[in-house]
Amino acid sequence: METKIHLPNSIKQVLAKKLNPHESILYTQKSDLSIEKKFDDTYLIISQQNIYVITDGKIINQLPIKKIVKLKIDELFNHARLQAVSHQKTEITILYFTKTHAPQFRHLIRLVNQYLQDGQYKPHTFTASMITHCPRCHNPLPERGGICPLCLPRWSIMARLLSFLKPYQKISFLVLLSTTVMVISQLIPPYITKRIVDDVLTNSQHDQFIFWISAMFISGLVYFISSYFSGIYSSWLATKLVNDFRNLLYQKILHLKLNYFDRHSSGDLVSKIVDDTSEIQHFLLDGLPFLLINFVSLIIIAIILISIDPTLSLLVFLPVPFLVFGSSWFLNKLIPLFHYRGSIKDLIYTNLDETIGGIRVVKAFTQQDRHINEFTNQNNRYFANQYHIEKTFIGFRQVMFFIMQVGIVGVWYFASRRIMGQDHLTLGDLLAFVGYIWLFYGPLQWFTQILNWMTHALASAERMFTILDMTSETSPAESPTSPHITQGKIEFKQVRFSYEYGREAIKDISFTINPGEMIGLVGKSGGGKSTIINLINNFFDIDSGLILIDGHNIKEYPLAYLRHRIGVVMQEPFLFDVSIAENIRYGHPEASFDQIVQAAKAAWAHEFIVNKEKGYNTIIGEKGVRLSGGEKQRLSIARAILQNPPILILDEATSSVDVQTEKKIQQALEKLTQNRTTIAIAHRLSTLRHADRILYIEGGKIIESGSHSSLLRKKGKYHQLVNLQTKLNQSRPEIIS
Amino acid sequence: MKNPIPPFKLIQKNGKYFLQFSPTAKPKPVKIVWLQPFMTKNSGISILNSKKEELIYLSHLKDASADNQKIIRQALIDYTFLPTIKQIKSIRINYGVRYWDTMTDAGPHLFAMIRPSQYITHLTNDQIVVRDTFNNYYQIPSIQKLDLDSQKQLNKIL
Numbered sequence: 020m021e022t023k024i025h026l027p028n029s030i031k032q033v034l035a036k037k038l039n040p041h042e043s044i045l046y047t048q049k050s051d052l053s054i055e056k057k058f059d060d061t062y063l064i065i066s067q068q069n070i071y072v073i074t075d076g077k078i079i080n081q082l083p084i085k086k087i088v089k090l091k092i093d094e095l096f097n098h099a100r101l102q103a104v105s106h107q108k109t110e111i112t113i114l115y116f117t118k119t120h121a122p123q124f125r126h127l128i129r130l131v132n133q134y135l136q137d138g139q140y141k142p143h144t145f146t147a148s149m150i151t152h153c154p155r156c157h158n159p160l161p162e163r164g165g166i167c168p169l170c171l172p173r174w175s176i177m178a179r180l181l182s183f184l185k186p187y188q189k190i191s192f193l194v195l196l197s198t199t200v201m202v203i204s205q206l207i208p209p210y211i212t213k214r215i216v217d218d219v220l221t222n223s224q225h226d227q228f229i230f231w232i233s234a235m236f237i238s239g240l241v242y243f244i245s246s247y248f249s250g251i252y253s254s255w256l257a258t259k260l261v262n263d264f265r266n267l268l269y270q271k272i273l274h275l276k277l278n279y280f281d282r283h284s285s286g287d288l289v290s291k292i293v294d295d296t297s298e299i300q301h302f303l304l305d306g307l308p309f310l311l312i313n314f315v316s317l318i319i320i321a322i323i324l325i326s327i328d329p330t331l332s333l334l335v336f337l338p339v340p341f342l343v344f345g346s347s348w349f350l351n352k353l354i355p356l357f358h359y360r361g362s363i364k365d366l367i368y369t370n371l372d373e374t375i376g377g378i379r380v381v382k383a384f385t386q387q388d389r390h391i392n393e394f395t396n397q398n399n400r401y402f403a404n405q406y407h408i409e410k411t412f413i414g415f416r417q418v419m420f421f422i423m424q425v426g427i428v429g430v431w432y433f434a435s436r437r438i439m440g441q442d443h444l445t446l447g448d449l450l451a452f453v454g455y456i457w458l459f460y461g462p463l464q465w466f467t468q469i470l471n472w473m474t475h476a477l478a479s480a481e482r483m484f485t486i487l488d489m490t491s492e493t494s495p496a497e498s499p500t501s502p503h504i505t506q507g508k509i510e511f512k513q514v515r516f517s518y519e520y521g522r523e524a525i526k527d528i529s530f531t532i533n534p535g536e537m538i539g540l541v542g543k544s545g546g547g548k549s550t551i552i553n554l555i556n557n558f559f560d561i562d563s564g565l566i567l568i569d570g571h572n573i574k575e576y577p578l579a580y581l582r583h584r585i586g587v588v589m590q591e592p593f594l595f596d597v598s599i600a601e602n603i604r605y606g607h608p609e610a611s612f613d614q615i616v617q618a619a620k621a622a623w624a625h626e627f628i629v630n631k632e633k634g635y636n637t638i639i640g641e642k643g644v645r646l647s648g649g650e651k652q653r654l655s656i657a658r659a660i661l662q663n664p665p666i667l668i669l670d671e672a673t674s675s676v677d678v679q680t681e682k683k684i685q686q687a688l689e690k691l692t693q694n695r696t697t698i699a700i701a702h703r704l705s706t707l708r709h710a711d712r713i714l715y716i717e718g719g720k721i722i723e724s725g726s727h728s729s730l731l732r733k734k735g736k737y738h739q740l741v742n743l744q745t746k747l748n749q750s751r752p753e754i755i756s
Numbered sequence: 757m758k759n760p761i762p763p764f765k766l767i768q769k770n771g772k773y774f775l776q777f778s779p780t781a782k783p784k785p786v787k788i789v790w791l792q793p794f795m796t797k798n799s800g801i802s803i804l805n806s807k808k809e810e811l812i813y814l815s816h817l818k819d820a821s822a823d824n825q826k827i828i829r830q831a832l833i834d835y836t837f838l839p840t841i842k843q844i845k846s847i848r849i850n851y852g853v854r855y856w857d858t859m860t861d862a863g864p865h866l867f868a869m870i871r872p873s874q875y876i877t878h879l880t881n882d883q884i885v886v887r888d889t890f891n892n893y894y895q896i897p898s899i900q901k902l903d904l905d906s907q908k909q910l911n912k913i914l
Contacts, residue, residue: 056837058863096793097893098837109770115837119890151890159868161853161889168850355849355912362913365873478852 029076030062037078042066045134046143048127050116052098054079061114063101065131070103072114080113089135090128092121101128119151122163129523166481176477179484180299183260190256197249198308202316204242206323209454211235213327217447249308257303264296268483274491277558295479302476306469313462320459327448331434335456338426342463345422349415356408363401370394423460427453494557494578502571504584506534507665507696509555514564516554524550526719527564534665537697539707541740542716548700551716552668555698557581568666586664586695588688590671592655594646599628600635602654606662614661622657622687624650649684656687667692669699704744713737761819764812766803766827773831775803775811786811788831793838794877794885794895801828839865841886841896844906847913854913856886860894867892872913884914 026034026047034044046065053059053074064071070087072080087103091110101113101124116124126149130141152159153167160167184191215231218224269292324332374381374390381390434449495501509532516525525547532538540548553559554566557573566573573581583606594602603618604610610618615635619625627650631637639645639654646654652672659667672688673681681703689709701707713730715723715737723735730737767774767783774783784805791800803812817825839860848855854869867888869875877885886894899907899914 052837052862056862058839058860058865095834096790096836096838110772112771117837117890117892119888119892158855159866159889161868161870163890168853359913362871362873365871369873475852 026062026064027060030064030073033073033076033078034064034071037071038066039068042068045140046127046131048120048123048143050101050114050120050124052115052117054112054114056098056115061116063114063127070113082111082113084135087135089132092124092128099124119159123149166478166485168478171477171481173473173477176480176484177473180477180480183263184256187256187259190252194249194252194256194308197245197252198312199315201242201245201249202312202319204238204245205458206316206319206455207238208235209451209458210323211238212454213445213447213451215447216450217445221446253308254304257300257307260303261296261300264299264483265292268292268296268486271487271489271491275486275489276492276560277553279489295482298479299476299483302472306472306476309462309465309469310473313465317459317462320455324452324455324459327451328434328444331430331444331448331452334429334433335426335452335459337429338422338460339463341422342419342460346415346419346463346465349411349418353408353411353415356404356411360401360404360408363397363404367394367397367401370397423456426460427456430456492557492578494581495575497577497580501577501580502569502575504569504576504581504665506569508532508534508567508569509666509696509698510565510567510570511551511554512565512567514554514566515562516550516559517562518550518559523562524719525554525561528719528721529564530714530721530724532696532698534696535694536711537692537699537709539704539710539713540698540700540716541702541704541707541713541737542722546717547719548716549670550719552587552670552698552700555666555668556585556587583662584664585666585668586659586662586691587668587670588652588655588659588672588691592651592658594639594651594654596638596640598633598636598638599631599654602639603635603657603661605658610661615657618657618661619654621660621690622653623683624653624657624687627653649679649681652684653687656684656691660691665695667695667697669697669701671700671702673701673703704741715740761812761814764803764824766820766824766831768827768830771834773827775805784811787835788828789835790832793836794879794893797832801832837862839894841894841902841906843903844909847909849912856888858894865894867894876914 038044044064044066046063048063050061050063051058053061054072059074061072061074064073065084068084070080070082070084071078082103086105088106088108089104090113091102091104093100093102093110093112098115098117099121100115102110103113104110127143130143134140150160150164153170155170156167158167158169211231211234214227215235219228219231272292321332321336324335370390370393374394381387430452431449434444434452437444438446438449511528511530514525514528515523517523528547528551540551542548550559554561555568555573557566557576557578568576568581576584586606595605599619600612600615603615603624607614612635616625619628619635628635628637637645656672669688669692673684692709699707699710707713707727710727712725713723713727714721715730715735717736723730723733723737725733731741762777765776765779766786766788767776773786773788775786776783786806787804787808789802789804790797791802798817799815801814801817802810803814805811814820814828817828820828839862841856841858841860843859845857845859846855848857852870854872855866856869857866858864869886869888875887877887879885882898882900884896884899886896888894896902896910899910902910
């Protein structure tokens with residue numbers, strides 16, 4: 020999806036007067052702050068000759084392009100400013116903008132600076148993730164490039180939702196059939212009442228008595244059977260559909276690109292899989308059948324009522340607006356209360372999660388009373404809100420009942436007068452009328468609620484479809500012609516990469532790692548070390564350049580194969596709540612028990628496993644909670660050894676363990692790194708004692724490169740780092756050799 | 757125990773700020789920031805060099821000389837943009853999204869928010885900070901001081 024800033028006519032008119040005939044516009048960008056930092060639409064216009072800033076139809080800033088070397092963004096608190104740097108290195112503030120427009124401006128200055136540097140013009144286009152406001156209603160979106168809930172295309176979403184019924188045509192037909200029978204059987208008893216009263220009781224046609232009583236019994240029986248089957252079939256269908264949705268979503272999410280997970284919290288994703296699908300399930304299970312059944316029965320009842328007595332029907336229809344609008348008014352009162360209840364629930368859950376999860380900290384700092392007070396306060400708020408909801412609901416039900424009662428009293432009054440006045444209306448007509456009125460009024464009060472519910476469910480469906488429509492990680496399928504990784508040679512050629520538009524994490528990096536070489540990546544946190552590792556794993560798509568493994572672009576390798584040939588030992592190994600054996604064979608499920616033991620021995624993990632009561636069958640608890648940091652790390656090394664990859668990545672593998680454990684892990688790693696291409700990130704430089712080369716990474720660039728000794732001789736950044744760490748570790752001289 | 761603050765002089769030139777520890781020393785470009793921007797305006801002030809290392813920490817603005825105070829105030833105004841919500845015209849709730857139509861000290865502004873439990877921070881019982889879906893912050897220094905209609909709107913979600 021691409022779009023461009025549409026300049027308002029007032030801005031176009033200003034520009035038409037200002038621009039000379041040979042001056043064309045290169046870039047435009049809207050900001051939401053004026054130069055006085057007030058909320059106001061401000062436009063940045065960059066032509067070949069000038070930079071213009073226009074607010075309220077006036078040019079408030081104009082700067083000749085030839086005076087500018089580059090543009091830069093100065094990040095301030097809760098906003099930022101765009102500045103121009105002149106040849107004299109003076110910084111001139113051009114305009115301010117809030118975080119809403121930050122990605123667009125970051126992207127823009129990269130393009131403009133390239134243009135200023137070499138005259139190369141690239142158009143400024145917007146991807147969906149840069150869109151912050153609904154193009155249709157101009158309201159802010161709930162997330163960048165997200166769906167505007169106010170402009171949801173409800174019916175097309177509903178159609179897509181129902182298209183998932185295709186594999187279940189037979190049962191869908193049964194649902195429709197049983198529901199239709201149910202609706203019809205529900206409408207029969209009031210008519211039979213009329214016939215019994217008028218024909219049997221009033222006109223003494225006693226011979227018809229058994230017939231009508233039997234008919235009433237049969238209609239009741241048919242209603243019972245049809246509603247039973249309608250409920251069973253529709254429950255199965257709705258649950259099955261949602262089951263399919265959950266499977267589809269889960270499969271999709273596991274194949275999404277990694278940057279999606281950087282933008283969305285795990286809670287957000289769990290909510291999408293659980294809450295959104297539950298919302299759809301409830302609607303499909305209860306809401307949709309309600310709508311279908313009652314919409315059809317309302318029409319049929321209206322026809323029946325009019326056919327019995329058109330005048331009296333008008334009286335029945337009179338309270339309808341009060342019922343519909345009254346229920347809508349009440350529900351509008353209730354909805355904020357429900358939202359409020361959701362917010363308090365969130366707070367209570369967060370409090371419980373934090374205090375139970377962090378119970379050791381709570382106890383260590385003796386903060387139980389504080390948390391008990393917080394919880395009591397939240398719980399009291401929940402009680403007050405829940406009572407308010409119940410009170411409003413009781414009021415709602417009683418008012419609705421009263422309106423219906425008024426309608427029924429009106430019918431009784433006018434119908435009785437007409438019966439007493441010997442009009443053609445009969446007592447049977449009256450009783451049938453009253454019977455139908457309850458069927459007619461009952462569902463009306465819930466219609467607005469169900470329609471509101473439908474919108475919620477459709478919003479959930481739309482969120483689900485957005486994920487299902489996302490681009491998954493793609494790679495060529497495995498085939499006999501697929502390249503193979505045997506040597507482990509890695510090449511980066513002028514690689515550029517950014518997580519966000521215009522904010523480069525890797526800036527034009529090139530290096531080669533030969534087969535079997537061990538490379539250390541060092542530098543400050545956030546410099547780009549982990550990003551390099553992520554790129555080798557093909558977790559992200561690079562902006563430009565080339566990454567080769569054994570002479571082939573990593574994009575040529577099937578993803579599963581590539582990642583299978585790269586072993587990773589992370590700083591905080593992620594272990595699953597299964598047995599030790601299952602955790603070791605995670606990447607190699609077909610491994611035999613002997614292979615697992617050999618890998619554990621090589622990783623110095625066997626020695627602690629044999630001392631566990633259940634040995635390799637020990638269940639390690641959620642995230643390995645029953646193991647120490649060193650034990651977890653050795654399991655993760657065993658997992659990598661079992662995978663036997665030609666390329667090994669060690670991401671801070673020993674940073675969170677004590678000295679004794681570190682020694683054991685080092686021994687394990689020495690075995691593991693033999694004859695493998697190894698890339699190790701380490702803050703503790705001891706890990707890199709045996710590295711063939713060290714790359715010092717800072718600001719997304721390689722600042723220094725060479726062996727440990729050559730870098731020390733160079734007395735640059737690496738030398739500073741070693742000195743600093745030597746001072747810090749004076750009590751641990753073995754760390755820096 | 758507080759560390760003594762070395763004598764220093766702040767200079768403002770072309771919208772930039774510089775610090776000098778002695779009249780003969782070369783002025784260093786600095787950034788002046790509030791360490792608790794949501795809470796108090798005159799305390800917790802840090803002066804950072806271009807490498808983002810702290811050169812001076814002022815626990816209170818009055819710890820600086822009168823001339824420096826003037827420059828610090830200006831620098832903090834330049835550095836900070838935290839709109840104060842003066843009036844809440846409406847908070848509409850549509851499908852889980854809260855649309856705030858507000859009047860702030862920076863003019864009228866409409867923004868969206870999702871979960872109040874995560875997007876509203878209570879600094880005190882009366883003071884809140886509100887975050888929108890694009891991570892922009894707004895403050896309400898005193899709920900009690902809002903007009904009754906605004907309070908009513910706020911009570912819909914607080």
